[in-house]
Amino acid sequence: MKVRLIVRRWKQGWTRPRYDVFDVEADPEESVLDLIERVSLSTDRTLVFEHACHHGACGACGMLINGVERLACVTKVGEAARKGLLLVEPLRGFEVISDLAVDKSRMFSKYPAETQTLEPVAASLEKLYDCVECGVCYSACPIANTYGEYLGPSVLALAYHRALSDGVVPGSVAGSGGVWACHAAFDCSEKCPVGFKPGEKIMKLRRLLLGGRVKVS
């Protein structure tokens, strides 16, 4: 199939982004990431994008594909293209490093120190490891995008697992940037590529807190 790949470009020092157009022949079954990589290798080696595993496990390749947060390595060209058009842009809510690569330290810095010490002590924690830390939920969340203090969907979902295993959550989780800041839009759960369901977990954590079934440290 013929595809018009449009890539949002921005490099350090540029005053504004630009959109580059690449007309290419693509296999509908190939991934958007493979297509971008092919264009990069054949046409423009300055195109910057992140990738590692190529099978949806590392979370590196999150980006907007025709306006929707997806992992490019598990998104097929034929499924994502609209009338042959494929617009790829960096995730929202993060600083752009270059082109499609974003700085996710904003998300990682929100992980309360306590959640880093979780041990896999309960079956309920198994899902914890399904989060690939891709940042898609931050990009999709209207609060994470507009309220810098907000801990964000994945962090609060991790805190929910901590509440289940330890019966305690960090103070920040119950504070102004915690579970009560969520507006229950559920865009995070809709877009999460691994079904981690952060929105539902935030609601469950609220119920635990309201019922006094979890302590705040």
Ligand code: SF4
């Ligand atoms: S909760 Fe889902 S969307 Fe958010 S970082 Fe984890 S895997 Fe990505």
Ligand code: FES
């Ligand atoms: S390259 Fe690892 S999730 Fe896409």
